[in-house]
Amino acid sequence: MASTTAARESVPKGSDARGSGPRGSGRGPGPRGRRRRLLFGVAGGVAILVGWQLLSVVVNPAILASPVQTAIALGELASGSTLWIQVLITLRRLVIGLAVGAAAGATLGVVAGLEPRLRSFFEPFRWVGMTIPAVVIAVLAMLWFGLGDFTVMFIVALIVLPTMYVNTMAGVLAIDQKLVEMGHVYRFPRRLLLTEIYLPGVASPALAGLTLATGIGVRAVVLAEVLAAMSGVGHAFSRAMSYLETPKLYAWVVVLLALMAVIEFGFLRPVKRRALRWRKATE
Amino acid sequence: MITFAAVSKWFDSLQVLREISFQVAQGEIVSIVGPSGVGKTTILRLIAGLIQPDEGRVEVVDAVQGYVFQEPRLLPWRTALDNVAAPLRAQGCSKRQARSLAADWLARVELAGFEHYHPAELSGGMAQRVSIARAFAVQPRILLMDEPFSNMDVELKASLLVLLQRLIRQLGTTVVYVTHELLEALQLADRLLELTPERDLREVELSDRAAVARAWLAKIQPLL
Numbered sequence: 043m044a045s046t047t048a049a050r051e052s053v054p055k056g057s058d059a060r061g062s063g064p065r066g067s068g069r070g071p072g073p074r075g076r077r078r079r080l081l082f083g084v085a086g087g088v089a090i091l092v093g094w095q096l097l098s099v100v101v102n103p104a105i106l107a108s109p110v111q112t113a114i115a116l117g118e119l120a121s122g123s124t125l126w127i128q129v130l131i132t133l134r135r136l137v138i139g140l141a142v143g144a145a146a147g148a149t150l151g152v153v154a155g156l157e158p159r160l161r162s163f164f165e166p167f168r169w170v171g172m173t174i175p176a177v178v179i180a181v182l183a184m185l186w187f188g189l190g191d192f193t194v195m196f197i198v199a200l201i202v203l204p205t206m207y208v209n210t211m212a213g214v215l216a217i218d219q220k221l222v223e224m225g226h227v228y229r230f231p232r233r234l235l236l237t238e239i240y241l242p243g244v245a246s247p248a249l250a251g252l253t254l255a256t257g258i259g260v261r262a263v264v265l266a267e268v269l270a271a272m273s274g275v276g277h278a279f280s281r282a283m284s285y286l287e288t289p290k291l292y293a294w295v296v297v298l299l300a301l302m303a304v305i306e307f308g309f310l311r312p313v314k315r316r317a318l319r320w321r322k323a324t325e
Numbered sequence: 326m327i328t329f330a331a332v333s334k335w336f337d338s339l340q341v342l343r344e345i346s347f348q349v350a351q352g353e354i355v356s357i358v359g360p361s362g363v364g365k366t367t368i369l370r371l372i373a374g375l376i377q378p379d380e381g382r383v384e385v386v387d388a389v390q391g392y393v394f395q396e397p398r399l400l401p402w403r404t405a406l407d408n409v410a411a412p413l414r415a416q417g418c419s420k421r422q423a424r425s426l427a428a429d430w431l432a433r434v435e436l437a438g439f440e441h442y443h444p445a446e447l448s449g450g451m452a453q454r455v456s457i458a459r460a461f462a463v464q465p466r467i468l469l470m471d472e473p474f475s476n477m478d479v480e481l482k483a484s485l486l487v488l489l490q491r492l493i494r495q496l497g498t499t500v501v502y503v504t505h506e507l508l509e510a511l512q513l514a515d516r517l518l519e520l521t522p523e524r525d526l527r528e529v530e531l532s533d534r535a536a537v538a539r540a541w542l543a544k545i546q547p548l549l
Contacts, residue, residue, distance in 0.1 A: 220394070220396075220398050221398060221400060223375060223398075224392070224394070224398045226375065227373050227375065227390060227392045228392075228411070228412035228415055228459075228463065229412075229415055229416075230411070230412070230415045231415060234411065234414060234415050238400060238403070238411050239400065242400070242402040242403075243402075245402075320401060320402040320403070320443050
């Protein structure tokens with residue numbers, strides 16, 4: 043793509059600079075501003091570590107392990123197979139629960155966005171789903187299905203579903219009807235209406251919903267594993283607490299944060315960047 | 326090509342069109358003028374089949390239509406090239422073929438080099454030219470235009486009108502062009518229909534265009 047400056051120079055002859063030139067892209071923060079912002083971000087991270095270290099000096103070590111103790115515990119966990127096995131178990135539950143919950147929420151959201159009667163019908167379900175505390179869902183699921191894999195995934199899916207539903211529905215409702223009309227004038231077949239107008243229109247709020255749902259999903263899977271499973275990171279965390287293995291407990295917290303970071307930076311952000319390239323281009 | 330027989334249309338309790346009748350023959354360039362709110366856009370929407378008449382009959386030969394809306398109505402997430410290519414794909418062109426035709430049309434509206442720009446990166450005038458390219462690219466037998474230059478300054482409008490005139494002549498398309506500016510209509514049209522504030526439709530004799538323009542200027546002079 044030609045740069046905006048180049049484009050400005052190549053505005054066709056005879057066209058009016060007031061009305062015909064391309065719009066200048068809005069100025070972003072620039073490399074210096076970006077570097078400064080990054081620096082402040084790193085400073086925030088360092089502040090957490092320093093604060094943690096200082097607190098660990100004054101607080102009983104049975105309650106708060108220091109960053110160094112946590113790092114050592116993490117190293118021990120990582121040297122064996124336990125950490126990786128537990129992470130894989132949790133990741134599998136998270137991915138399946140999230141996929142099922144998000145897919146169901148997105149599908150229902152699209153349907154409800156297109157059909158007002160179904161939207162009214164789903165409204166009480168949405169209200170219950172978004173109002174009921176996650177821990178209540180977890181306890182009820184344990185009562186219905188007992189402990190284990192399925193229960194954890196069920197809890198994750200059920201907690202994630204309403205968020206995805208609401209975001210997708212909002213996206214469908216916000217689709218520009220003038221674009222749909224344009225599609226009808228040019229006789230877009232259903233497939234083209236979907237790929238050119240509806241899906242790109244819904245992508246932005248749906249992806250925002252997915253980001254939100256993933257955060258909720260991670261919290262849900264840990265909660266569910268603490269309460270309703272005999273394996274996984276949540277269970278390991280809960281066991282470390284029972285045995286008062288404080289450094290290990292904090293090591294599992296770090297593992298969870300790392301897991302979330304991998305999901306966010308390795309999956310969600312690239313997907314979002316790709317789907318919303320057009321926005322980036324116009325920023 | 327297009328027949329309106331005693332067509333009436335209401336929006337809720339407001340009657341927008343009252344027993345309107347007219348015909349447009351193949352290859353004619355018909356301009357409909359009138360003040361805002363007398364139902365000009367409604368006539369275009371009826372021709373495009375986006376709405377149905379409440380009374381009377383609208384007959385339109387089943388043919389490919391192009392529509393240039395008042396605002397460009399481009400897909401914000403697609404480039405200029407893909408915006409022009411989309412209706413071609415709806416007609417069954419392959420993606421590659423559609424893009425190649427779209428690039429030709431962008432060049433014809435003097436937008437070569439801007440194929441990969443997104444609508445938000447283009448000025449209003451450029452975006453409207455993309456919309457014109459999109460309308461012509463489908464090789465329409467009927468072209469509907471709804472005050473496409475209403476938000477533009479005089480110079481830009483004049484240059485786009487010249488471009489439009491050239492393209493219409495090249496294609497021999499039937500055109501229904503709606504505007505509230507008589508001089509614009511006079512520049513393009515073979516026939517001129519006027520929708521009055523009383524919602525009557527009357528044909529304006531165009532044998533002496535200068536006289537029509539003078540009469541119109543005399544009418545608006547007290548306002549100047």
